[in-house]
Amino acid sequence: MKKDKRKITVWKNGQQVKLSMYSSKNNDTTGETENEEAATLTDTEEEVPSYGRLSNKKFFVYPLFFKKIKPMKPLIIAIASAFIIGTLLGITLIRMFVTIDEDRQANSELNNAGVTETSREQERKELDGHANLQGFDIFVLQGGVFSEAGNAQTWQKKFQEEGLPAMIWEKEKQYFLLISAVASKEKAEQLKKDITSKLDIYIKKWRIHVDEEGLKKEERSWMQTFADVWRKDMQQQKISKEQWESTKKTIPKRFQSLGNAINQHVIEERNDEAVDLGANLLTLWYELIHELKREK
Known part of the structure; x- marks a missing residue:
């Protein structure tokens, strides 16, 4: 039997090796062949290398960021x-x-303080000099305000029964029941405490003024004197009888009827109590206003 001369190529230790395909039926030959094949297979088995990192450097996200x-x-x-x-x-x-x-x-606080001081200074000047006939404020003790004169008169009697003076002041079609008047709110609060009454009494700001329209120069001058004495007594809560006597003597003929009111409310009246003094001065001013209205 002819030998098979064909060869095969295998890899051994990283090199190509050609082996013969010939095999014998003899036991020895077969054994050799088997040994060679076994050797060949054994020799051709190579360990598969494990893959490693190409670099030992660690990968960080932050440097990339x-x-x-x-x-x-x-x-x-x-x-x-x-x-x-x-x-x-x-x-x-x-x-x-x-x-x-x-x-x-x-x-602003300094300005307000300045305005307050200016107002006080103006008030002192008006007290020492002349009252403003265009208007100045006082504070009244009020028993009520009514739309009908009959109701005002009914309540007037109730206050008078308690020994309190009460007058009705008609203004703008309303009837104000006034008990007394003082120059400041503090004095009004004190006067209200001094009054013992079961009836309700309220403190209100009240505007005093004179309508000078149609007055002659000498009449306006007398009105100014009247207002000065009136306000001074209201501030001091004391009647200046001598000044009122002098004021009555110089009264213009047009207002001669006011002489009786001056006698009745300030000269002849004692006015020892503050509540009575305020009420009489208030009544006197009211009669002055009505006298001016009658003459027009």
């Missing part, structure tokens, strides 16, 4: 700078406005 944002660095710096500058500027402006508001408040 910073690498990506590196081109945006100028923009980030600009935004951060703008934020910091804006914050500092805002704090500065807030402090500046707070300071301005404090200054304004302080100036």
